[in-house]
Amino acid sequence: MVRDVTRRPTILDVAARAGVSKSTVSLVLQGSDQVRPETRDAVRTAMVEIGYVYNRAAANLRSASVGLVGLVINDLRNPFFTQFATTLQMTLAARGYATVIANSDEDPALQARLVGSMIEHGVAGLVISPAYGSAGATFDQLARTGLPVLQVLRKTDPRTDLFPFASFDYAAGSVAAARHLLERGARRIAFVGGLPGRAITQQRQSGWRTVMAEHGLDTVALEGKPTRAFGMQVAGTLHARHPEIDAAICFNDLVALGLIAGFARAGRQVGTDFRVVGFDDIEEAAQSWPQLSSVACDIDRFARDTAARLLDWMVDARRPAPEILMPVALVTRDSSIAPCPCAASHPTRIQ
Amino acid sequence: MVRDVTRRPTILDVAARAGVSKSTVSLVLQGSDQVRPETRDAVRTAMVEIGYVYNRAAANLRSASVGLVGLVINDLRNPFFTQFATTLQMTLAARGYATVIANSDEDPALQARLVGSMIEHGVAGLVISPAYGSAGATFDQLARTGLPVLQVLRKTDPRTDLFPFASFDYAAGSVAAARHLLERGARRIAFVGGLPGRAITQQRQSGWRTVMAEHGLDTVALEGKPTRAFGMQVAGTLHARHPEIDAAICFNDLVALGLIAGFARAGRQVGTDFRVVGFDDIEEAAQSWPQLSSVACDIDRFARDTAARLLDWMVDARRPAPEILMPVALVTRDSSIAPCPCAASHPTRIQ
DNA sequence: AAGGCTCTTTGGATCGTTCCAATTTCAGCG
DNA sequence: CGCTGAAATTGGAACGATCCAAAGAGCCTT
Structure with missing residues (x-):
């Protein structure tokens, strides 16, 4: 039985090609050190040969860690926020996280939809510079998910134990x-x-x-x-x-x-x-x-700090200080x- | 046997609560019109009652359509690109797509990693204002995936049949x-x-x-x-x-x-x-x-046009014109x- | 040669949804 | 009352990875 050539190759195809089991391929993907170097190289070669691409959705389904972070900004056209978003995204990218950036345009209803969409996509954490207005329901929803959420630059929800806040002095x-x-x-x-x-x-x-x-x-x-x-x-x-x-x-x-x-x-x-x-x-x-x-x-330092605080929380479950004011000059x-x-x-x- | 309360509820929980099968819940989720209105409402109520959240990763695994679009920009700090990114993101959000925005910072190597990450996340399409430099491998990879990809504002890959290009005159x-x-x-x-x-x-x-x-x-x-x-x-x-x-x-x-x-x-x-x-x-x-x-x-009109062209391609498989120059004033x-x-x-x- | 130990590798179950073919329900009709 | 066809609902099989307990390979010891 020949595999359909139009289908994306899976780890099973890689495994067949490399002459190992799918579990071994999975271990290689996760960079496990309990795979013999020769085996690892053979698997890697097989991957390249058949043009394998990792399917994060499948991985996520089982393991529930996504490598995706949400960023919701009230006004992305403001260069101050643009700078923040850019630096945050690049810092997270350096740590292997992709960032979903969205502009709420100061609209709480749109913001609610954006946050909902991000939760659905399974973001591992969220940074939000919230729009002004009634966003109680949005934050309640976030509280229920138990997701790491940082409020930055603006505090519209007073529960800083749930949603730690950071801004400038x-x-x-x-x-x-x-x-x-x-x-x-x-x-x-x-x-x-x-x-x-x-x-x-x-x-x-x-x-x-x-x-x-x-x-x-x-x-x-x-x-x-x-x-x-x-x-x-x-x-x-x-x-x-x-x-x-x-x-x-x-x-x-x-x-x-x-x-x-x-x-x-x-x-x-x-x-x-x-x-x-x-x-x-x-x-x-x-x-x-x-x-x-x-x-x-x-703002660059602030963005890098924010990324670090979020990663601490997501990866090591270290909840950051409820409120931080960064000094200005x-x-x-x-x-x-x-x-x-x-x-x-x-x-x-x-x- | 009682279900673990710390677990996120799934459609099975919703189905049990509403007294229907998981398939019916799935149909409701997809807004199918072949569900009786009373049933639909009962399912909706059950969802709210147990705080169900849709798991897109699981859905995606089966159906391979993600509602996620990638945007790679060479310089996000430039207000021109910021404006483009913001309008594109908001236009796509209005159509139910989330946007992963990333800044390549004019670095082809970083750009390659970002594109790879987006493919892994299963984006349904990609808009790229490419960094200058050798990105042949990146575009080859994209060509292999068969993903809808639009080059905007810059053309670094000449294969406009594969990667249609749009810019200004x-x-x-x-x-x-x-x-x-x-x-x-x-x-x-x-x-x-x-x-x-x-x-x-x-x-x-x-x-x-x-x-x-x-x-x-x-x-x-x-x-x-x-x-x-x-x-x-x-x-x-x-x-x-x-x-x-x-x-x-x-x-x-x-x-x-x-x-x-x-x-x-x-x-x-x-x-x-x-x-x-x-x-x-x-x-x-x-x-x-x-x-x-x-x-x-x-740029706003350009961004909206770009979104429309991408959606045409992704949703209706209508491949856009290989090259478009929008008039300027x-x-x-x-x-x-x-x-x-x-x-x-x-x-x-x-x- | 058998047993014990560590280092690798493996098959099967599992995650939460969609898809599909099959089944049930039900109103209308002779 | 039984039949028919359309509408509504359902159970089981995917999807492609991870996880885990268990098996296999190799080496050392007795």
């Missing part, structure tokens, strides 16, 4: 930014961007509020979407209606870059009569002009310190 | 950009950015070369990495050594924005004495200052037309 960054601007002579510092009522907006504002209160200074917060467009819009408002304001801490670098672009359009030069500090220190911050001061969140550049548009830039990293 | 965009700059009075138009020898660089240059030749004008190409940093660097070079050059077509918007930032640092105003057109029309182009003229590649903004820095901008879409 934004409040400390906010303090550093405010102190720095005061030192450079600014007095009326506005906070620009960030959606009202959200935890992350409050965190990024909190240090600034504290420092301003310490110095008995008024605070103006112009809240809005964390986008370049909003930054540009605010530039117009500030220029026309709040000429007294001489500095801004922006919710993120996109807002800050929009603000700078808006000021430039109005013929006003950021860095001299107006100082700006952003959040995130995205790659572009060092390449814009003027170069943008920013509270640097080392203020990087000062032209947008907050330059005395003159033509001066060369020497970024300084403090704290 | 960059050459036409290049013609439009060059004509436009000449109309606005520019004469010495440089081409900036793009790695030497690559097909995409040649395509984006070709129209410009043709038009310049038609007008008997010299061409200067400053080739280099498609990054903001390279654009900034070139700004210095042009300013210092090529003051006669009065316009540039940039390989992409990142280079163009870097170039503009570099000119701004040198105190030179783009849009008046120097004109710039980029490629890709990324979101930022409309929000920078001056706003950037760009050859718009409708030149969007003119301040960086190539504004007579004065303070003028309001009125973007115009031509062609």
Whole structure:
């Protein structure tokens, strides 16, 4: 009886070719050291010869470990999240895990479907930067599966014992930014961007509020979407209606870059009569002009740490700490310190 | 005999609970219309009651259709590719497919491993923007699997019958950009950015070369990495050594924005004495200052088309056309037309 | 030569679904 | 009431790997 040639070869075909049993082939696949080297090589050769491809679905059915990790992000178009996703995926790939990446686009219903789909695909763990909104059912479902799940950058479910949370110490960054601007002579510092009522907006504002209160200074917060467009819009408002304001801490670098672009359009030069500090220190911050001061969140390190914590949990069943805040560093550049548009830039990293 | 409570429930448990056979449960799962509505509802209720989750691995083992699509991208950090990946993933999600996204980081060896991993996971189709370099073995492997594979934005394997290719009509965009700059009075138009020898660089240059030749004008190409940093660097070079050059077509918007930032640092105003057109029309182009003229590649539409073509192939076995070039449109903004820095901008879409 | 020990190898059961052919159910009809 | 055909349901055989207990091979000891 001849085997159907159009069928994908299985370990049985490999076994027949190599003259061993399927169990031996399976052992070779798993890299077991209790197979004689000659046998192992013969099996490997047979695999190559007949073009065998491993069938993970079949393996998974029996052993329930999949080598697949889910990543759900609320806004994958934001370069900050893109960077996180990319580094996380590559770190996991280096450890032999494939990553299913999905964008919830800030939609809890879509997020629920995506998480459901990932559970079905049998992911071994999940990293989620959750969309805002009611996701109780989604997290309840995850709790029932007992899957390792990490909340990152945002915490929408308070059960950090079930869903450990990690983010950056934004409040400390906010303090550093405010102190720095005061030192450079600014007095009326506005906070620009960030959606009202959200935890992350409050965190990024909190240090600034504290420092301003310490110095008995008024605070103006112009809240809005964390986008370049909003930054540009605010530039117009500030220029026309709040000429007294001489500095801004922006919710993120996109807002800050929009603000700078808006000021430039109005013929006003950021860095001299107006100082700006952003959040995130995205790659572009060092390449814009003027170069943008920013509270640097080392997102690559954060992504690698996240991968490590997830792997610890998945592989060694070591549940990570319920809550971690990674330190941030203020990087000062032209947008907050330059005395003159033509001066060369020497970024300084403090704290 | 009582079932182990720690075990995940299977369709057998559902069947027992609903008082039907496993086959009926399977039919319900597949949304078959040959199940009586009452039975269907009873099964659905049972599923919810015992917290059943579908095991895709098992289903896949039998039926070999996985609902999983692979996406391999050479540079996921590039906003152009990010946008593509995000829209593709969301379009496929709407059709019930999950997407495994991976970044090859321009490394053919890593790319080979990623593709291998995706095949193992049993993806039903693959979209790849391949890394440059020797990937013959990878594509041979794909050819052997008979999987639907689309090459997008880059073609490293010439067998477009096996791996249909789709991209944008960059050459036409290049013609439009060059004509436009000449109309606005520019004469010495440089081409900036793009790695030497690559097909995409040649395509984006070709129209410009043709038009310049038609007008008997010299061409200067400053080739280099498609990054903001390279654009900034070139700004210095042009300013210092090529003051006669009065316009540039940039390989992409990142280079163009870097170039503009570099000119701004040198105190030179783009849009008046120097004109710039980029490629890709990324979101930022409309929000920078001056706003950037760009050859718009409708990446969202491209992503949706790609998803549709892949689904046609996977679901209906309709193999798509071997080669498609999607038309592009030149969007003119301040960086190539504004007579004065303070003028309001009125973007115009031509062609 | 037989027994004991370690190192390799093996067959059969198993995982949770889908597929298929066969069986049961049931309404309509003579 | 029995027959018929369509609709609904069912049991058993896959799918391709892993797991496990057990068997085989080889070597050393007595």
